[in-house]
Amino acid sequence: MDQTVLLLLTVSGITASMSEIVVVEEGSDATLPCSLGNNDSIEQKVFDWKKDGQEGRQEVFIYARGDYYGKGMDGQDQQFRGRVFHFAEELKNGNASITIRDTIVADSGNYTCIFPDFDPHRKYYVWLTVRTVLKPQIRILNATEDGVQLLCEVRDAFPEPSLEWRDSDGNVSSATEPLVSKEGKGFSVSLIATVTRTRTNRFQCVATQ
Numbered sequence: 160m161d162q163t164v165l166l167l168l169t170v171s172g173i174t175a176s177m178s179e180i181v182v183v184e185e186g187s188d189a190t191l192p193c194s195l196g197n198n199d200s201i202e203q204k205v206f207d208w209k210k211d212g213q214e215g216r217q218e219v220f221i222y223a224r225g226d227y228y229g230k231g232m233d234g235q236d237q238q239f240r241g242r243v244f245h246f247a248e249e250l251k252n253g254n255a256s257i258t259i260r261d262t263i264v265a266d267s268g269n270y271t272c273i274f275p276d277f278d279p280h281r282k283y284y285v286w287l288t289v290r291t292v293l294k295p296q297i298r299i300l301n302a303t304e305d306g307v308q309l310l311c312e313v314r315d316a317f318p319e320p321s322l323e324w325r326d327s328d329g330n331v332s333s334a335t336e337p338l339v340s341k342e343g344k345g346f347s348v349s350l351i352a353t354v355t356r357t358r359t360n361r362f363q364c365v366a367t368q
Contacts, residue, residue, distance in 0.1 A: 193272035311364035315345035324352040
């Protein structure tokens, strides 16, 4: 699954602050980019990845001159154990990026890549959004001579999805206002449309984020 990356770059003093947005679908891998940008080796440096959480910062991954979580170091947050990997062969080129395997919605949030060996510390920021795989459920509510009432539902989706009913030619069918409810970290959305006979009598519910 491809991931979407948007880049926002700001520079303050001598400390580069790079903010990126990474968007992936749940269950896929997410690569969070981080690099000093000068191709200097960081094999004998330290870099520390943290995630902002409701109860403070979570320890995602740390590399310290050859040691890292899973190899000589403890303290990694339970959520990320066994799922976060760095690019060992790229350390000589200054690449401190990590990959989070089998992402879940709870992985969404703001991540910070910190190089504490520098004064001041260099920090790079990545915002990760893990989208749920949309699986619209459709059913017929009512059928009369005037038309057929169709219901489309998506449950526990993140971010909030948009729904549309379309006919076989791609035309958007008129519908009621969608009903949206919040369930935990996800959204449930339902949309009702009353459709009339067409050339093919085929309709589809399209869910997008």
